Amino acid sequence: MSRAVIYREPGGIEVLALVEVPDSALAAAQVAVTIGAAGLNPFDTKARSGFLALEIPFPRRIGMEFAGAIESVGVGATYWDGAPIRVGDPVLGWGLGGIAERIVVPASQIARLPLSIGAEVAASLPTAALTSLQALRVLPVGEGETVLLGGAAGAVGIVYAQLAIARGARVIGTASVGKHDFLRSIGVVPIQYGEGLIDRVEAVSKTLGEGRITAVQDNHGREALDVGVALGVPRDRISGIAGYGAIAELDVLSVGPFVRDPKDLEEITMRVASGSMTIPIAATYSLEHVGAAFAAFEAAHAVGKIVIIP
Ligand SMILES: NC(=O)c1ccc[n+]([C@@H]2O[C@H](COP(=O)([O-])OP(=O)(O)OC[C@H]3O[C@@H](n4cnc5c(N)ncnc54)[C@H](OP(=O)(O)O)[C@@H]3O)[C@@H](O)[C@H]2O)c1
Numbered sequence: 001m002s003r004a005v006i007y008r009e010p011g012g013i014e015v016l017a018l019v020e021v022p023d024s025a026l027a028a029a030q031v032a033v034t035i036g037a038a039g040l041n042p043f044d045t046k047a048r049s050g051f052l053a054l055e056i057p058f059p060r061r062i063g064m065e066f067a068g069a070i071e072s073v074g075v076g077a078t079y080w081d082g083a084p085i086r087v088g089d090p091v092l093g094w095g096l097g098g099i100a101e102r103i104v105v106p107a108s109q110i111a112r113l114p115l116s117i118g119a120e121v122a123a124s125l126p127t128a129a130l131t132s133l134q135a136l137r138v139l140p141v142g143e144g145e146t147v148l149l150g151g152a153a154g155a156v157g158i159v160y161a162q163l164a165i166a167r168g169a170r171v172i173g174t175a176s177v178g179k180h181d182f183l184r185s186i187g188v189v190p191i192q193y194g195e196g197l198i199d200r201v202e203a204v205s206k207t208l209g210e211g212r213i214t215a216v217q218d219n220h221g222r223e224a225l226d227v228g229v230a231l232g233v234p235r236d237r238i239s240g241i242a243g244y245g246a247i248a249e250l251d252v253l254s255v256g257p258f259v260r261d262p263k264d265l266e267e268i269t270m271r272v273a274s275g276s277m278t279i280p281i282a283a284t285y286s287l288e289h290v291g292a293a294f295a296a297f298e299a300a301h302a303v304g305k306i307v308i309i310p
Pocket of ligand 1: 300
């Protein structure tokens with residue numbers, strides 16, 4: 001048996017329960033991971049609250065990204081490149097039920113983790129990294145461009161911004177004022193979201209590069225998409241990951257469906273290990289304090305990831 005956080009019905013933080021669950025046996029090509037840390041994501045909140053209609057039976061486990069050590073290896077399980085997986089290997093990965101002491105996932109959902117990266121940082125990367133790389137495939141940005149990034153201070157925004165800047169783009173990112181210093185520290189030009197955004201974007205973009213926005217990536221909902229359209233950015237140079245109603249209505253690019261490739265995770269961990277990518281940790285909580293962790297996460301005041309350390 002091991003402990004996992006579950007919920008038996010949709011609802012608020014109060015529906016979360018820390019329980020003992022049987023340790024499921026491994027099927028072929030699966031691995032079991034002893035979890036060292038698990039990141040919290042908006043998906044967890046949206047699934048728990050019932051905002052997302054999921055065809056997953058109750059009781060449901062929660063969490064979708066983790067880092068830890070290989071506990072056991074199923075028949076035929078290898079890393080993405082065919083290399084053998086060994087008990088004790090440090091890994092990071094994704095799979096429903098990451099907020100727990102143990103998870104079983106297909107070997108195709110894990111990647112090797114350099115020893116220099118701690119579990120908290122590693123567990124913060126899978127969703128933000130895979131989503132950001134997919135966003136950059138759907139809407140590539142590069143040298144000389146100026147990108148308007150909506151929701152730059154979120155986990156996906158932080159990773160996306162660093163990747164876009166590494167590709168030669170300038171990034172103007174919307175965020176609350178308290179997060180502007182951090183955004184400046186990673187090379188983003190921060191601006192406050194909300195009323196009057198279009199004027200602020202125009203004023204700042206005139207001082208940069210070609211003097212205009214050449215691409216828009218929205219990681220929050222709608223506002224940056226509207227600003228992009230109003231500024232005349234071509235619709236095939238505007239994309240979103242969050243407000244699907246607005247994406248369809250405005251006929252701009254949608255980042256989903258997602259391609260999740262463990263090779264991409266290894267690209268990102270190499271960047272973190274070399275110091276060219278950072279993801280801050282806002283706070284860590286034990287499994288016993290998962291409710292407090294979600295309360296802090298849903299308040300969204302701090303910069304960086306909220307992480308559970310079992
Ligand atoms: N489709 C997918 O597969 C997929 C994958 C990953 C994420 N997502 C979605 O993408 C969104 C972002 O995810 P995330 O992990 O980056 O979230 P996150 O880490 O929770 O960050 C959300 C950020 O949004 C900011 N924010 C709040 N109101 C805002 C506004 N009006 N304009 C701009 N920013 C605002 C908050 O910071 P401040 O208000 O303090 O600036 C907060 O830091 C979520 O809706 C998530 O569900 C989708």
